[in-house]
Amino acid sequence: MELRGVFPPIPTPFSDGDLDVDALASNCDRWLTTGVHGLVVLGSNGEAPLLDEAESDLVIETVRARVPPGRTLIAGVARESTVGTIRAADRAARLGVDAVLVRTPSFFKTLLHDEALVAHYTAVADASPAPVLLYNFAALTGISLSLDTVTRLADHPNVVGIKESGSDIGFISSLVDDTPDGFRVLAGSAPAFYASLLSGVAGGVLALACVVPEHCVRLFELVEAGRLSEARLLQRRLTPLARLLTRVHGVPGLKAALSILGYVGGDARAPLMPVSSAAVDELRRALLSLDAPVA
Amino acid sequence: MELRGVFPPIPTPFSDGDLDVDALASNCDRWLTTGVHGLVVLGSNGEAPLLDEAESDLVIETVRARVPPGRTLIAGVARESTVGTIRAADRAARLGVDAVLVRTPSFFKTLLHDEALVAHYTAVADASPAPVLLYNFAALTGISLSLDTVTRLADHPNVVGIKESGSDIGFISSLVDDTPDGFRVLAGSAPAFYASLLSGVAGGVLALACVVPEHCVRLFELVEAGRLSEARLLQRRLTPLARLLTRVHGVPGLKAALSILGYVGGDARAPLMPVSSAAVDELRRALLSLDAPVA
Amino acid sequence: MELRGVFPPIPTPFSDGDLDVDALASNCDRWLTTGVHGLVVLGSNGEAPLLDEAESDLVIETVRARVPPGRTLIAGVARESTVGTIRAADRAARLGVDAVLVRTPSFFKTLLHDEALVAHYTAVADASPAPVLLYNFAALTGISLSLDTVTRLADHPNVVGIKESGSDIGFISSLVDDTPDGFRVLAGSAPAFYASLLSGVAGGVLALACVVPEHCVRLFELVEAGRLSEARLLQRRLTPLARLLTRVHGVPGLKAALSILGYVGGDARAPLMPVSSAAVDELRRALLSLDAPVA
């Protein structure tokens, strides 16, 4: 397993409200024709909090069957309880994922201090058959892993990295600086991708990479090759679409963009609502400006 | 069913990490010897987000068997997805609850605008065999139902009230003022209980009422009887303990207080951690100052 | 001096951008024909942060000349520095105010912990020739006095009370409960006025009282007389206008409402912008619904 490169956090397609396994498989096949280094299922963009346990397993099973050796499959397994997370990690590992991604619990906000989070992740990492990636998404959860907490957890042999969804580059840099060399920091903010790579992150888990995977891979490779001014220019071109897919329109926007490109997008599950037709037009224009293959 | 009065949101006891059905039953029996008007299961204090579906059903089944006619049984059924909430409401209704309590979804914060929340609750209320109580807990969820959203939903024949966990008395008063007479507003903040009753709420769902149920019932009755200065004085005596049970120590503190009183308290589920022994002493002192039956 | 009752925090009129002393005086004369118990100058509604030192003094001087004995004149004197606050308090006292109102400093947010705030207010209270009212306005300043800080400061012989601008009735009640009997808690939130009075506050500093002073005084008197259902009903009628004057339209809305009523309102100082004509219409309708003397 390699945790370097570009990993699209893929959405979960539905048909008449039910998980659409065929669409999920065909979408995967198409992503795998691009140079992405692996796939992430059951992340926020996969609407994980809106799926039940059986659906979650089916998503993993379906995608596992498509991802060949040499590409990394990561699955989100966070639940609010430690025991629920451990069970989900165990099932995901048995279904063959290469690593599990564990978002912070967040419901009992005032009680989730550093000690509680260290104990939670330590228990999960002790029990999980698959390597564990921490997952910090303060803007959605209202909880942030402190630098000190991450540093302590990075010493655990089964904690292999972190996905940081924010764009505070001081914090991202310190995650790189204050953890051992093999600990992988993955960027979750596409507008921060170039600067994050320059600061030492190993790659990105980017909604943008579901839509324009080749561009994201190229940005990664340009930085690897030291062709920084080209990379910076590409980042500049990608940022407006990245914002539309996350801050502005979220998962329903991501799915709409995929539909425009001929993937199976479809609606997100309620209570998420479809984007407006004006939003679809805005997304189409942004895709066209990047020469994406609009259907 | 009557939604007036005092309703303890009861905790869920565990033994060796598993749901302790016997303890739950015996705790219920003791609460029912007090004058409380009903019980709430699977609320935040019931650690609902830390239970799985089967455990949730078992909690309802167990408590349903103990609560006699004439007392109201309310069950929390919120899930992040609309479909998951509908299924949980349906199961709860089949298990015999008198009403379901539906906390706002909250994960996809930026997408949960008024329209999405109205659509979510309308779908749940359309489908639920049991009457629906809205549940607003902005401090934990980061999402707040607007006054306008509540007013619109109050017109739905199957939406019978709201539990408001905040203590903004301007907002609470407007919930009473701007909804039909039969719509029940229940206070979720014990330090605000006296003022909320004076402002027209129908009762309270108060962690405090798990610990000192008679005091809470008495406060309710004093206000009903117009004996306001006695009520105000009682509120004053109760507020310090109320704060310890919620803001300061949360669910683990509530369970510790129950243990002190001879109920089965026990530990909360991880990632929640037990309170310190200093906290236990602080809780014991607060209970003694209220002449609670410390074991 | 009496700190019980209703105190309008009066706006500062400008003419061609300069302080309009005549308008200020004539507005005061009209307010003093109502039953208000005093006036507050240089509060937030007085645009204090937008005035310079000389203008501030002139406001006090002008209003001092109109307010007769038996009515209380309170002046805001907060500056970010302790020394600046002391100087402003000293000047205000020499100009004859009955009490000074001292909003929390707030610029260096992370450094303004309890100790710093206690030291600040103690230094101001030690030095001020006039009695000091604390002033907590967390929604605007991002800083909140803790209950513990207020309790400690309430022991200072020259700290006579607090204006609390929030509507957290649990907090307001505790301010009353945990301070000595002579310490005056004044409500700053008009939608919370009824409940605050029932909880023991001594009165209110309410933007609403600039616009419908008689209604506010009547609400105060109804509660004093124990005519609670009439009081509750009046509160209900007043709340919609109160929201328009504060949360919705702020100071420019307050000034527009005054203009509608024949006071000199005028524009707020930039960077505040005038309200729209739709807002003026909305305010006029709200005033008419209260039988206010719309010009």
Added chain:
Amino acid sequence: MELRGVFPPIPTPFSDGDLDVDALASNCDRWLTTGVHGLVVLGSNGEAPLLDEAESDLVIETVRARVPPGRTLIAGVARESTVGTIRAADRAARLGVDAVLVRTPSFFKTLLHDEALVAHYTAVADASPAPVLLYNFAALTGISLSLDTVTRLADHPNVVGIKESGSDIGFISSLVDDTPDGFRVLAGSAPAFYASLLSGVAGGVLALACVVPEHCVRLFELVEAGRLSEARLLQRRLTPLARLLTRVHGVPGLKAALSILGYVGGDARAPLMPVSSAAVDELRRALLSLDAPVA
């Protein structure tokens, strides 16, 4: 005037509570022996909100007399009112500053929408004899200039740049991308300095540069020279001290660090309190680890 490079936002020394002009001058002389490209007076680190108008002028006058041609002198002139800001900008320009730095107004938070901010800055830029730098400090003010607002203001001929105090590298990059080439973006976050330079900012206004100016200049020059791995390593060494000077200890910590190095530091003005002796030790260790000339 050149707005590229490293600009320390210098603190204001006091002696017995009064502005210490001699200390200010001697500190300046020492900073000017380093390679810094200019100085910023009356920023947040200069305790500007704690100074009165006469003191503010005296600071500018004193520093103007020490800064030679070829180095840039920038002065903070923000007031809450537009008119007050214009007057302060005018006085600063007459005293010879090269540019004025205008922090967003912030008191009337809910009313300071994009239109109000555009009008405010346009009026200031129209009137100011000196070029205007916008200044965004959301963490302290609770107000953030939107990308759209900055883009609109960047078209004004007298608006020459922005100091952005945050470390959201996506936002910082877009400030560079979406404004004309001559518009200077200056980083205000030292832990983000390396990444900000790589993203195209023109320099930094960094508290860190008051304490280790040569290191900051070297970091700037290494990036200019394309020696990125050395620059990244230097950033890594500097970040811990940078955090101590801002997030952890703030202005009092900055002054303590200066005292350790033989500058005149002294106490900040109340309500700011001195740092503890433990903090002084922590700062000394951090300075020693960077081979700073500890006295």
